[in-house]
Amino acid sequence: MLLIHPPAAKGCEPPAGIARLAGAIRGHGLPCTLLDANLEGQMFLLASPPQGADTWSLRAGRNLKDNLASLRSPKLYTNPSRYRRAVADVNRVLEQAGRSRNLSLTLANYQEQDLSPLRSADLLRTAENPGANIFFPYFATRLPALIAETRPALIGISLNYLSQAPVTFAMAGFLKKQYPGLPIVLGGGLVTSWLRNPAWRNPFAGLIDHCLAGPGEEALVRLMGADFSTAHQTPSYSGLPLADYLAPGLILPYAASSGCYWNKCLFCPEKAEGNPYLQIPPVTVLADIAALKAAVQPNRPALLHFLDNAVSPALMQALAAEPPGLDWYGFARITPLLADGAFCRSLRRSGCRLLKLGLESGDQSVLEAMNKGQDLALIEKVLQTLAEAGIATYIYLLFGTPSESLGEARRTMDFVVRHHAAITFLNLAVFNMPIGSPEAPFMARSEFYGGDLSLYTDFEHPKGWSRTKIRRFLDQEFKRHPDIARILQRDPPIFTSNHAAFFC
Template sequence: MLLIHPPAAKGCEPPAGIARLAGAIRGHGLPCTLLDANLEGQLFLLANPAPGKDTWSIRAGKNLKDNLAALRSRELYQNPSRYRRAVADLNRVLEQTGQRHHLSLSLANYQEEGLSPLSSTDLIRSAENPAANIFFPYFAARLPALIEESRPTCIGISLNYLSQAATTFAMLGFLKKHYPGLPLVLGGGLVTSWLRNPSWNNPFAGLIDHCLAGPGEEALIRLLSTEFSRHAQTPSYSGLPLDGYLAPGLILPYAASSGCYWNNCLFCPEKAEGNPYQQIPPATVLADIAILKEAHRPSLLHFLDNAISPALMQALAAEPPGLDWYGFARITPLLADIHFCHSLRQSGCRMLKLGLESGDQDVLNAMNKGQDLALIETVLQNLAAAGIATYIYLLFGTPSESLAEARRTLDFVTRHHSAITFLNLAVFNMPIGSPEAPSVARSAFYGGDLSLYTDFEHPKGWTRKEIRKFLDQEFKRHPDIARILQRDPPIFTSNHAAFFC
């Protein structure tokens, strides 16, 4: 089996999806080859940049190798201003190279002019003309060499983000043309969302042999004609370029669960898609971490769970893994215990990402968050006192929110700004499969038959234009909030934030 992580996404840590699949496949005694085409492809473009013409582009090209080396060194992260410049210069090189091909390209994104990743017609067009893709010179040479070397009986591609869609289909088209007898399997987070859309009608028949939703271990192993064992397998990162990622040491991603254990938040994509919650027992998680730590000596452990379960947090606090770690967590009474927060910090917890969403209690109640502001205040203060950084996520424009409620969120954040390390601001999108969508939906959002969201009539008349105006002209301009936002690492955001804590 050959498993591929395609461009374009942040190249700061190895792809967890194909590593998890590789662990299961290898655990069944089957050979498996991993290809991080995203990292390799980005480095290929950086090694072959378009020549700069303006002063900034010339400087960025001249300092390219130094900036790549700096992003992999701890020294750079001691100087935020130098870090910002290095990231901006690297990104400038990719931007200029992308412009030569009429596309928007960055260290985290890819968008072709005149091609929508939300349109199956456009993606099929990418498959029919793979040579038009900017990564074609890379994968047209890399894939045949790797296929010749590994002799796979099946190829799987993990498609998680819209920014990966165009290149994924260009690679699929190339493979289908040159290796017509080799089965092609497509899975990943974005594909799961497509397949669980009630109106899904596979438009890719003839190009893709199998589309898989959710965790794909069992389906892949059965495709390989092997009896499946449900015994949990440790993810396997062997074969990935673990020394090459854009971070000051190896960030090791690990998912201790899929789905969400709360699964009650209104408008949540996990709930709308009906993704079940599946948890690896905490004892198994600790054993996996010990194995991975011994094998790879990571600098940081990144939990990918939608929310790290209280049981796992307690296990980590009781048996520290000997690694710094971070991840998403729900704001629960467990974190209202200051002694537990100190134990969590001693376990290696460097940062927690928290979905606060709103600083207005009525909005939280309407979203079924299961949290109250008094608890949130206590948790924020406890985490700050324990030395655990917070990356707070806010969501504006939900159906129960208007300008008045948004201003209460502004007030809440400013009151507690000293306990908030980083902020992520987002404007609400209505998931197309949400049970609430039919009552307010109007039309497909951003167009395209693969759209995951629907436009809707806001019950309080608060339009997206007005929301963005509030964020840009009022929320972000508050001095306390502006200082928080300035701390956010550009482009890599939460993936690098823990290194600044």
């Protein structure tokens, strides 16, 4: 089987989804080849950039090789201003390549002006004319060579982000034209969200042979004609270019669970899609990490990235008791365990550099309306305790939920200002109503961004707190407060939380 991670996404760590699938497939004694077409495709475009006429583009093109090397070196991350310039210059070269084809292309995103990844008709049109895609010269050469070499029985494409959809369907269209008898399987996070929408009707029949929701290990093994064993399999990164990612050493991504162990927050996509919580036992997680560290040699990992929606308290306790010998970061829920100073100090000694925390709001009434199961007194204590232990925080705030208005948003702002010394990074988001949310039918709704593949629905805010008003508040009040502005200025451009731990 050939498993493909398509463009366009951040190329700073190997793709965990196809590595997990490869572990299961190889664990059943079946052959499997991995292709990170995202990293390869970006490097392909950067290798022959268009000549920019302006001073910035000329400088960026001239320094491209040095900047790419610097992004792979720890030294750059000791100088935030030099880091920002290197990222901006590399991104500039990719942007110029996109502009030459009338599209928006960055190190983290891809958007064609006249194509929406929310409309199946647009994606099918892309599949019909794959040669129009900017990545076509790359995959039209790379895929036939790889297929001739490995002779796969199936091709699986892992589609996780909207930015990957146009290139995914261009690749699928090319493959179907060139190899009509070779089945194409489509899975990944975005496909799972599509399939779990109650209104889903497959528009891709004839192009995509199988669409898979959720974990695809069993389905792929059975499609390859083998019996499936439920025995745990360690992910496999063998065959990926582990030394080439844009990070100061190998970032090793690992998911110790799927779903969310809390799973009670209103409007959460995990809840709306009905994704179950499945956890790998902590003792198995520790064994996996040890095995992966050995398997990826000589590329010694610089950082372990837990992909869980929330690293469980049980796993954090296991990591504190038996450190993995590797710095790590990930999402966590705010719990009393993180208010324990002794525990947080042991967590820091285990290698924990940074925790991402979904605070969402600094107003208690909003937290209660969202059923977050948290109170501000605990949140304040956790922020203080983590700061004292030397663990950085990446705080996520969500504005525009149905229970919030300008008054509650200003209380969130006041909360952040009061605790700015304990907040290392901030992520600001405007609320989107999941189309499958149980609460959506009770809101006055309208089409959101348009398209039969949309995951969200617009709604009339019960307090008149519109998206326009929210953005005005964020731009004119929230971001302009000097204490908040200093936090926002720390955020690594483009790579954001994926690189943040290297600056802690």
